[in-house]
Each structure stands twice: as structure tokens, then as C-alpha cells.
Ligand code: HEM
């Protein structure tokens with residue numbers, strides 16, 4: 001086996017696409033915790049960025065180590081490196097442990113112990129509690145397990161300030177309520193595979209109709225929660241406008257998913273969920289550094 005393909009197999013083990021978006025939300029947390037007159041100090045940014053990314057990658061690798069049998073049954077995951085034997089479980093475990101230890105050492109000694117502790121909570125929550133227990137036990141698996149995936153903005157915030165500010169929890173809340181529409185849209189499309197793998201995902205246990213309704217309810221909840229940064233004074237008009245446009249578009253997808261039989265809609269909604277979260281967090285950042293308030297607009301208009 002060539003070195004390049006081996007490198008690619010280790011990379012695939014870490015779910016790089018997911019980790020990239022998780023890191024966007026963590027980096028947003030770091031910058032939002034910083035006075036807009038300045039930047040995140042590099043001596044914090046570099047170890048926090050590397051430490052958080054390593055923890056997420058390690059937890060994704062452990063998820064694949066634990067889930068080999070399930071992944072082998074589902075078309076979407078049947079080509080993963082451990083399933084096809086491109087990596088041995090022993091090599092994957094060594095890799096995941098190295099990443100996890102490096103992450104903890106970095107965060108504990110170079111960032112702060114609270115960041116290390118909360119990251120450990122996210123790590124254990126996803127790699128073990130969600131993967132080994134919740135995923136196999138209840139259709140609410142991704143709602144409860146979603147807390148681990150929602151925590152990165154708080155980790156970024158705490159890395160910079162050492163404190164858990166309510167604004168950081170607001171960002172956690174947004175991702176927490178975003179996760180069900182994100183995942184259930186995909187699960188509707190992959191319903192038969194989850195049934196084949198005997199995983200109690202919502203469309204398997206409660207049916208597709210019920211899941212479509214649940215996606216719509218959570219999308220309405222997400223719309224409301226996404227306005228909280230503006231309503232609490234955390235963000236200004238650039239964010240508000242972005243949240244409204246992005247949220248209305250998400251609602252449009254969710255309503256169509258609820259009432260239309262178009263078989264392409266679940267995956268379109270899933271794809272949009274990713275674009276939504278990425279732009280929402282980008283808007284939070286732009287808004288932080290370029291605050292446009294009603295007073296600013298009044299100034300522009302000369303009133
Ligand atoms: C319990 C929580 C979550 C579950 C169960 C979940 C589930 C999934 C699944 C099954 C996929 C794979 C889709 C495929 O292979 O076609 C996926 C993709 C993705 N998820 Fe999630 N997700 C969760 C939370 C999150 C969070 C918190 C984020 C980021 C903030 C995220 C970002 C992404 C991204 C960017 C992709 C696309 C990855 C790619 O195409 O490489 N997910 N998610």
C-alpha cells in the first residue's frame with residue numbers, strides 16, 4: 001500500500017468534512033469572545049485550534065472503530081477504511097489514542113483546564129455515550145447526543161476567556177436545535193439502511209411522516225433560537241438579516257419536505273442544513289467585527 005493511500009485512510013477515519021464545520025463554530029466562539037478591536041492571541045489560537053481539532057478527529061475515529069459492524073451493513077459507510085480492511089483496528093486505536101492524548105495535553109497545559117475538561121465531555125459524549133449507547137438504544141439518540149456536537153462554540157469561547165458566558169451557551173443551543181433537522185433529513189433518505197442495520201433512528205421507529213413533522217418543528221424552534229443573539233444584544237443587524245433569510249429558507253425546505261413527495265428533498269434539506277450553519281456562523285463573525293445598529297443606519301441616513 002502506498003504512503004499516500006495510507007494517509008488518506010487515516011484522514012477518512014477522522015470525518016474531516018464534519019470536523020471542518022465543527023471547527024468553524026469553535027473558531028467563531030473564539031473570535032466572538034474577543035473584543036472586536038483586537039484578535040484572538042496566537043498563543044491561545046494555535047494550541048486551541050489544534051487541540052480541539054485533534055479531539056474531534058479522535059472521537060470520529062473511535063466512532064468508526066466501535067461502529068465497524070453497523071458501517072459494513074450500510075451503503076453510505078460500507079467503504080470506510082476499517083470496514084474494507086485498509087486499516088487494522090489496532091492501527092486505528094493507536095492513532096485515535098495518540099490524537100486524544102495529544103489533544104488533552106495541549107488543551108490542559110497550553111490553553112486552560114476548563115477547556116480540556118469540557119472537550120473531554122464532548123469527546124466521551126460522542127465517542128462513547130452516543131456511539132456505544134444512545135445510537136443503538138433510542139430514536140432520541142441524536143437529540144441527546146447532539147449536545148456533544150453542539151459544544152464547540154463554547155469550547156472556543158472558554159479557550160479564550162476561561163469562562164462559560166451565557167452568549168456561548170446561546171451558540172450551543174442553536175447547534176443543538178439545528179442537529180435534528182440536519183440529521184433526520186438524511187435519515188429519511190437512508191431509512192432502509194438504518195432499518196437493515198437495526199439502528200432505531202426516528203424514521204425507522206416512528207415512520208417517515210412523523211420524522212418529517214419533527215424536522216419541521218425543530219426548524220421552527222431553530223428559527224426562533226437563531227434570533228436570540230440579536231434579541232439579547234449579542235449581535236446586530238447584519239446577523240439579524242442573515243438569520244432571517246437563512247431561517248426562512250430552511251423553513252421553506254422543511255415545509256416542502258413535510259408536504260411534498262419529491263424523493264430528492266431529504267438530501268437537499270440535509271445539504272442546505274450544512275450551508276445554513278456555515279453562513280450563520282460566518283454572519284455572526286462579520287457582525288461582530290462590523291456592527292451595524294439602528295443608530296448606524298440613522299447616521300447613514302442623516303436623521
Ligand atoms: C448527533 C449529531 C449529528 C449526527 C447524528 C450527524 C450525522 C451526520 C451523518 C450521518 C453525516 C454523513 C452524511 C453522508 O455520509 O452523506 C453527516 C454529515 C455532515 N455533518 Fe453531521 N451529524 C451530527 C452533528 C453535526 C454537527 C454538530 C456538525 C457541525 C457543526 C455536523 C456537520 C456535518 C457536515 C459538514 C457533514 C458533511 C460531511 C461530508 O460530506 O464530508 N454534523 N452528519
Ligand SMILES: CC(C)=CCC/C(C)=C/CC/C(C)=C/COP(=O)(O)OP(=O)(O)O
Nearest residue numbers: 018055056059060063119122123126148149
Ligand atoms: C468536542 C468534541 C470532541 C465533539 C465531538 C463532536 C463530533 C465529532 C460530532 C460528530 C457528530 C456526528 C458526525 C455524528 C454522526 O455519527 P454516526 O455514527 O451517527 O454517523 P455515521 O453513520 O456517519 O458514522
